[in-house]
Amino acid sequence: MDKKICVIGGGRWGQNHIKTLFQMGNLAGIVEANQQRLEELLAQYPVHGFTELDAAIEHGFDGYILATPAETHYPVGKKLLAQGLNVLIEKPMTLSSEHSKELVDIAEQTKARLMVGHLLLFHPAIIKIKEVIDSGKIGQLYYVYSTRLNLGTVRTEENVFWSFAPHDISILDYFIGSSAIKIEAKGSKFLQNSVYDVTMAQLAYPGNVHAHIFVSWLHPFKEQRLVVVGSQGMISFDDSSEKNILYYNKRIDWVDGKPIKVEQPDEIISYEKSMPLAEELKYFIKHLDKTIEIANGKSGYEVVKVLETVQALISKGE
Template sequence: MEKRICVIGGGRWGKNHIKTLSGMGCLAAIVESNAERLNNFLTQYPSAKGFTDIDEAIAERYDGYTVAVPAELHFDIGEKLLKKGLNVLMEKPMTMTAQESEQLVKIAKDNNARLMVGHVLLFHPAIRKIKELIGCKKIGKLYYIYSNRLNLGTVRTEESVFASFAPHDISVLDYLTDSHATQIEAKGECFLQKNVCDCTVTQLEYPDNVHGHIFVSWLHPFKQQLLVVVGSEGMISFDDATTEKEIHFYNKKIEFQNGIPAKVEQPDEIIAYEKKMPLEEELHYFVSHTDSEIEINSGKAGLEVVRILEQVQKLINK
């Protein structure tokens, strides 16, 4: 059965939802408070219905609603939809506080509604492939993961670079480790504005002595979105900011020979993977799970990301 999806918010990211869902044949409606912008969308997507009032869109009871509005509006809109038993894909971060996120998870459960959070990198085919490589022990025992998300801009005035950039990285580390951080240390530096960190370094400890770190900065000379995974039998790197977007496997490790650590190296590999659009994969998943359990990017997973965001914010504000 063809699903009917309503997009709430037609801004920078919402317009991508609209375009992608239209291409999938699932775009049923658009909610946008800016009437001029809404009319432009309806001209471009004439089969969709348009609303400036969210309550009118809720009354239509579409199969699912994607919410791509400013984060401070997420809780109120999510609560309104979920209390009606409607399925929701909420863009990241899920809400502004862990308490709000926890409430949405409970409301969804109480009303038998599906709640998913838009951590789109979990649907990046390269990230999915790296998880597969970790799972099949290509790198042996997982030791540590680090993620760099660096660029010059976009500088925010209302939130730190960690809150702006790092939700992606937190969700990826949780996904690749199949767990949540048990200990966190973080430090941030403010250069451009008082009390708004421009760069942060966060250390995370996961079960089974797996470690991670996240380095984010919007005050950096070049763009980098680098993920490195290190294990007992090999290492992986992937930089999503490069044109090639290649997954590199480094057949390198350290072995002790007569008590002396020695480097062991074999030829490196480029790991092939199927190139697909992460947002399209994410929306396909949401549409296909409006009648079944959300296992990737569930509301509970989104809640854990918000919890870490809160903890780190307290640490860097000390």
């Protein structure tokens, strides 16, 4: 892959992109407004450096990674896409569904490739679980839930759902194959008067599939757990601990009108380990001349719509 990529933003997550792209041989440019930080990065990664976006655009690259603060995603993304430039925008795509939809429309008009950094869609365990669901091993999909819990990092400018849940929303849509058609949500504020620390969202999908997302940054231990329940079996995966995909060969059968619990030995489903960020970037680069299907602009827009809906529901519930 000889495509040349420019990373916009040299902060913590931008540096992860920079490091990974450099290791892949695809890093060609860095945009960072802080001159000192830019010089430090260029000393470590000898590529083209810019303090101004316009200079990077004029130089010309095959694709751009937008890893700046979320409030800049819309104006910077719009500027790039309007010129037909390929962009991977970190999550959340924008801070409003209206702006996200506009970026999708611009990309369609200019034929630019637009992708959103829903990193966990490239996690090998998530991909494997999707394969197991689609294979029919767990039977009819009933219910999925996701917990993303930790002590911190507490944000002052966004609530815990906007901070933690974009990953979970994208995973649910990926597993189920559609977006939620009904949402209910509640939240609680403890540390700050205007920022929610704990939220619970209930989501309903077509085909009587249901899900919930529980997120909190006020929790005694770290947990990033997914549970998938089907008619013939169940799956759990905790990305914060052993990282095993566990298949529970358990179900409820009906015998003479009575529910009977059926349990057989559980198993560990193996999967090939790899780094999600490297897989995400490989996918973006590979699809610079193709249609982006995973984590595309439309899916990013759907995630922002859910974020907005939950925000409105928990605010209404005050």
